[in-house]
Amino acid sequence: MNILVTGGAGYIGSHVVKQLGELGEHKITVLDNLVTGFESSILYGEFINIDLSDFKRVEEIFSENKFDAVIHFAASLVVPESVSDPLKYYLNNTVNTANVINLCLKYKVNKFIFSSTAAVYGEPSMDKIPVDELSLTAPINPYGSSKLMSESVLKDASNAFLDFNYVALRYFNVAGASVDGKIGQSTKDATHLIKVAAECALGKREKMYVFGDDYPTADGTCIRDYIHVEDLASAHLKALEYLEKNDKSDIFNCGYGHGFSVNEVLDTMKKVTGVDFKVLKEDRRAGDPAALISNNSKITKLMNWTPKYDDLELICKTAYEWEKKI
Ligand SMILES: NC(=O)c1ccc[n+]([C@@H]2O[C@H](COP(=O)([O-])OP(=O)(O)OC[C@H]3O[C@@H](n4cnc5c(N)ncnc54)[C@H](O)[C@@H]3O)[C@@H](O)[C@H]2O)c1
Numbered sequence: 001m002n003i004l005v006t007g008g009a010g011y012i013g014s015h016v017v018k019q020l021g022e023l024g025e026h027k028i029t030v031l032d033n034l035v036t037g038f039e040s041s042i043l044y045g046e047f048i049n050i051d052l053s054d055f056k057r058v059e060e061i062f063s064e065n066k067f068d069a070v071i072h073f074a075a076s077l078v079v080p081e082s083v084s085d086p087l088k089y090y091l092n093n094t095v096n097t098a099n100v101i102n103l104c105l106k107y108k109v110n111k112f113i114f115s116s117t118a119a120v121y122g123e124p125s126m127d128k129i130p131v132d133e134l135s136l137t138a139p140i141n142p143y144g145s146s147k148l149m150s151e152s153v154l155k156d157a158s159n160a161f162l163d164f165n166y167v168a169l170r171y172f173n174v175a176g177a178s179v180d181g182k183i184g185q186s187t188k189d190a191t192h193l194i195k196v197a198a199e200c201a202l203g204k205r206e207k208m209y210v211f212g213d214d215y216p217t218a219d220g221t222c223i224r225d226y227i228h229v230e231d232l233a234s235a236h237l238k239a240l241e242y243l244e245k246n247d248k249s250d251i252f253n254c255g256y257g258h259g260f261s262v263n264e265v266l267d268t269m270k271k272v273t274g275v276d277f278k279v280l281k282e283d284r285r286a287g288d289p290a291a292l293i294s295n296n297s298k299i300t301k302l303m304n305w306t307p308k309y310d311d312l313e314l315i316c317k318t319a320y321e322w323e324k325k326i
Helices: 011-023 055-064 079-084 086-106 142-160 193-201 229-245 262-273 297-302 312-325
Strands: 002-006 027-032 046-049 069-072 111-117 165-171 173-175 207-211 226-228 250-254 278-282
Touching: 002 011, 011 027, 011 229, 027 055, 055 086, 069 086, 069 229, 079 086, 079 142, 086 111, 086 142, 111 142, 111 229, 142 165, 165 229, 173 193, 173 229, 193 207, 193 262, 193 312, 207 262, 226 229, 226 312, 229 250, 229 297, 250 297, 262 312
Parallel strands: 002 027, 002 069, 027 046, 069 111, 111 165, 165 250, 173 226, 207 278
Antiparallel strands: none
16 A cells, blocks of 8 residues: 555654554655654655645645555644643644545545544543543543544544545553664653653653542552553554455544553563652642543454553563663
């Protein structure tokens, strides 16, 4: 297939490009403005440095290439920033996405894979965990809303244009790095727990914080469903197969279906690195649900997706090994 990958220089996109490239069957074109991505992370395909808001140039690229599928990662994704600068999120995550979808319709690209997020579920109460794809969507910040709006654009487009099909993947907490050590998460000023803990273990940060230890969980800290980035990447390859075989659109959770508390993650990072880094307690942050865990039975059944790295120690270890290199 001839595949366009937006945001393919980023953390998750680069792992998908790597897996697609390793198959050796596809032509890959990566569009990225490198605002948070790195050209060195793109191991396969042609790279075009472009901002998706440049609609004219993006359309030229569609007209010059006959793409079969688009995998759309490009987005802004810092939740607190989305609260202080919501328009940045609606413009980049919704308007630019709507434009890419529109070009797919115009140039007859009928397979679309979209990076959505568990943030569309907002703050489900403990009795609603794990969440499945039919659970209430109620985002509590502009980031989550901007992604849910893009899901709506996709749904309406596929209803109106029957040849056009999409898969929206709702990622839970993505972590770790490629097990061969070639790529990983290089995001600057990352807020992701496992990356921050790896930075602490290496002394890149002096300390880190646990936000809230009075949640209704066994140890009082928040529980999240951590998915290794290579398992998440393989879900995209499965989604491509799904779109090839089935003439329909769908939404899938991407997680392991179980979670770990913040304290469990920190204990694991300390164990695998042998470093007892400094952790301080802080008040709860607004908008952090006590637990967010996926029900992943839909993706495992309908796509036959089988995760290989459902192992918190391996997730922490690969994140730490990558952090050592950068
Ligand atoms: N990392 C997570 O835990 C997580 C969880 C849920 C969903 N997601 C979603 O997954 C996708 C990828 O996230 P990531 O963690 O790899 O982030 P990332 O920041 O590493 O990757 C995003 C990439 O998109 C590029 N980009 C952003 N805006 C662009 C624009 N206007 N034009 C061209 N390129 C642009 C960036 O340079 C970057 O390479 C995003 O859509 C994000 O919302 C991520």
